[in-house]
Amino acid sequence: MIHTRNLPFVAALAIFLLAYLACVLQFPNMLSTRVLGNLLTDNAFLGIAAVGMTFVILSGGIDLSIGSVIAFTSVFVASMVGSLGVNPIVAFAAVLAISTTFGASMGLMIRFLSIPPFVATLAGMFLARGAAYLISTQSVPISHPVIDAIQGFYFRFPGGGRLTAMAMLMLVVFVVGAFVAGRTRFGANVYALGGNPQSAELMGVPVGRTTIGIYALSGFLSGLAGIAYTLYTSSGYSLATVGVELDAIAAVVIGGTLLTGGAGLVAGTFVGILIQGLIQTYIVFDGSLSSWWTKIVIGILLFTFIVLQRAIVWYSDRRLAEGRLKEA
Amino acid sequence: MNTTHTLLDARGINKSFLGIAALENVDFSLRHGEVHALLGENGAGKSTLIKILTGVYNRDGGTMMLEGTEVAPATVAEAQDLGIGTVYQEVNLLENLTVAENLFLGRQPRRFGLVDKREMRRRARALLQDYGLDIDVDALLSSYSVAIRQIIAIARAVDLSGKVLVLDEPTASLDSHEVEMVFSVLRKLRDRGLGIIIITHFLNQVYDIADRVTVLRNGRMVGTREIAGLPRMELISMMLGRDLQHITRDHHALEETVAATSAPIRFAGYGKRGSIAPFDLDIHPGEVVGIAGLLGSGRTETAFLLFGIDRPDSGTAHIDGEAVKITSPEAAIAHGFGFCPEERKSDGIISEFSVSENIALALQARQGWARPVSARQKAELADEFIRSLDIRPPDPDRPIKFLSGGNQQKAILARWLATGPRLLILDEPTRGIDIGAHTEILRMIERLCADGMSLVVISSELEELTAVAHRVIVLADRRHVAELTGGAVTADNIMAAIADPARTEAA
Known part of the structure; x- marks a missing residue:
């Protein structure tokens, strides 16, 4: 049986499948592993970041710092490896430690200074972007045997498509993320926080630890997304990935997660990413459409899904009210 | 031992x-x-x-x-x-969350470090069986x-x-x-x-x-x-710490004065589909109309309709012989209505505001935002009502959230009294309030109607209604099923009307 709370996810999946079918009917070439492989690779960094955003939104929060942290990460890694000659693995470890600490400290502020997540992460957004500018305002190219090896690594699908290291990383993050959300106590606590923080606290959920964990996770995944982005573009640029946090929020909401928290699935966010990628791919295939159409379609989808969520909440409330009347 | x-x-x-x-x-x-x-x-x-x-x-x-x-x-x-x-x-x-998730939040059974949902469901069912509940723990x-x-x-x-x-x-x-x-x-x-x-x-x-x-x-x-x-x-x-003073109302004496005047506030065929069936209601000055019924019988819905929170889809309202449309609380306030809602915490008080700001709210709304209530006026209002209603602690600048339920209720009453309303609707005015404040609020209701104000009091406590109301409307199944006046206003009669609306109607 499908829970009403998972209905938006089912709807998103149905929309994706229908849309893909429609695309394939118009452009039969879109049904290929090549398209699929590219779609995954092109959206790998966004997908990784969106997993972090899913946890944040499930808990009833928001993280606006994601795009800036990705830019900071990419500039930081590019400078370390490109200019200073540090081993990329060391640079990756260092930047993940930084971004995780950064996220955790935003969580600390949110929890212990009672600063709304919107404000705390807005400050984080400016801070990370500023730190990126501080390192370099130029695009920093990056080249290193290790990085070349990672970039060159892929599995070949039948049909010529490539599953690149970045796409694999994203898939792993989604699978692990889904397990953490659905099958661990931490995940259950995240849903509990999103439902009602006061109740959750009275039920013994370690609110402080969970909040900090959520934002630390989002920071870590932003750092990981930044690494994927660096590998994807072979460079670091502090002006890049402006507004990626908004794309991530869009993917999360289109994937059926309630923007007010408490209900949603990590798998839904994956569908949200696929839908966004599909729109972009369609526009490339069509050739005559402006790329702005991506934004317009995403905007329409967002509206649709928010209305759908309201309708589901309204419907289940009404059903509950009817149930009460029957009991009385 | x-x-x-x-x-x-x-x-x-x-x-x-x-x-x-x-x-x-x-x-x-x-x-x-x-x-x-x-x-x-x-x-x-x-x-x-x-x-x-x-x-x-x-x-x-x-x-x-x-x-x-x-x-x-x-x-x-x-x-x-x-x-x-x-x-x-x-x-x-x-x-x-689901029932099972609620039962085991923070202590979910685990296998290989992951939550074992099947085991959790099994345990949840077993646990609830002890309490005689056989429900879907996955819902x-x-x-x-x-x-x-x-x-x-x-x-x-x-x-x-x-x-x-x-x-x-x-x-x-x-x-x-x-x-x-x-x-x-x-x-x-x-x-x-x-x-x-x-x-x-x-x-x-x-x-x-x-x-x-x-x-x-x-x-x-x-x-x-x-x-x-x-x-x-x-x-x-x-x-x-003191003897409870009983309040009793001399129904007959007040009935005469009420009957002598024709009702200036009349609702005819007023109703909203799915909320409350059409009803007639006349309200005289100086009258307390009680509304009785079980939870979900349409008590609060009636109040929402009278105060314009819900829009009626049938019927008319007349005030002083003129047809009026009460389609929003703003319109209701303009006609001199006031409403103290049942959910004090969510619908009544603004918890961060001070006592005096909470009291001044309705007056401000009535005057319109172009004519602000001056700080001095606010202070005077607050002082006056803190004294007359005995709001404790008597500190007008204290955020209202630090007051006890009874004192918050008094402050909300003060808010409406400051506007000098002709009709005040009280939904469960004594819910969650201790007996001392209870008695005070009931006595205040008496005093207000002696001054010529009309009141509609919704309450689930029958003794309360029989103590203060001249007339009691009984609701059941979202309909007005009976009206008791004068000496007929007794707890037994109200219960009989709730239990068997058909018979009372016939009688």
Whole structure:
């Protein structure tokens, strides 16, 4: 049986499948592993970041710092490896430690200074972007045997498509993320926080630890997304990935997660990413459409899904009210 | 003998907030296998005591022994580990999770480090079977009634802690059948040897379920007594520290004055589909119209319609012979209506605002935003009402959230009185209010209608309605089924009308 709370996810999946079918009917070439492989690779960094955003939104929060942290990460890694000659693995470890600490400290502020997540992460957004500018305002190219090896690594699908290291990383993050959300106590606590923080606290959920964990996770995944982005573009640029946090929020909401928290699935966010990628791919295939159409379609989808969520909440409330009347 | 049976023993508990003492030298003991009621007026310190016992607050002084060992729970989780579990009245479980997830939040059974959902479901079903609940543990909590949620919360708390169960107003939003359902669960737990602490405002329920009672007043302990053999009046006087003054209304005398005038406020065929069937209602000046009925019978819906919160889809309203459209609270206020809602916390007060700002709100709304209420006017208003309604503490600048329920209610009343309304609608004006404030509010209702104001009072307490109302409209199944006037306004008649609307209509 499908829970009403998972209905938006089912709807998103149905929309994706229908849309893909429609695309394939118009452009039969879109049904290929090549398209699929590219779609995954092109959206790998966004997908990784969106997993972090899913946890944040499930808990009833928001993280606006994601795009800036990705830019900071990419500039930081590019400078370390490109200019200073540090081993990329060391640079990756260092930047993940930084971004995780950064996220955790935003969580600390949110929890212990009672600063709304919107404000705390807005400050984080400016801070990370500023730190990126501080390192370099130029695009920093990056080249290193290790990085070349990672970039060159892929599995070949039948049909010529490539599953690149970045796409694999994203898939792993989604699978692990889904397990953490659905099958661990931490995940259950995240849903509990999103439902009602006061109740959750009275039920013994370690609110402080969970909040900090959520934002630390989002920071870590932003750092990981930044690494994927660096590998994807072979460079670091502090002006890049402006507004990626908004794309991530869009993917999360289109994937059926309630923007007010408490209900949603990590798998839904994956569908949200696929839908966004599909729109972009369609526009490339069509050739005559402006790329702005991506934004317009995403905007329409967002509206649709928010209305759908309201309708589901309204419907289940009404059903509950009817149930009460029957009991009385 | 007592020592062997004592489960929890708190002595000389002290607690103050910002220098204001909330509890002074309070003793409290709980035995194995007893239900111990904790009573007191609003602001007496019941909640503070409970929160100290359950680790929400840390005590400033005193000792607390659990089965002979000194304990000092610093968090809710610590108290749970010690064996003290709590069920709160409002914030309870999580509606967005399933029943099983609620029962096992924070202690899910795990296999290989991952939550074992199958095992969790199995255990949840087994756990609830003990409580006579055979429900789908995979369904969202929000799909169940409040009574079932309350039992689930009890099941969780007992399973989690297992020695002491604390219930903070567990029956506030339940009907009598549901209360019995919860109480039978409590009796079973008591027989198992649990110590149960229950806070409630309903004296009937105290006599129904409790073995002993402890009364607090103004943060001090009045006494602990066995319920058996404790006369009700004595218990009430322990709570109030004064003899309860009865209010009775001379129905006949007031009926004459009311009948003499023609009604200036008339609603005819007023109704809204799916909410309340069309009804007629005339309201005379100086009249108190009571509205009685069970929960969900359309009481609040009637008030919402009268005050323009809901729009009617049939019927007309006349004021002083002129047809008017009351389609928004703003319009209702313009016609001189006022409304004190049932949900004080969510619909009534603005908790961050001070007492004087809360009082000035309706007057400001009525004047329009172009003519602000001056600071001096606000201060005068606040002073006047704090004095006349005896709002305590008498500090107009204190944020209203720090006031007790009864005093918040008085401030909301003051808000409407400041506008000089001709019709005031009170939805459960005494809900969650102690007996002292209760009497004061009822007396105030009398005084207001003596001044010529009309009142519509919605209440689930029949004695309250029979005490103040000249006329009682009885609702059932979202219809106005009967109207009782004068000498016919008795609790028995109201209950008969609720129970058997057809017969009363015929009579």
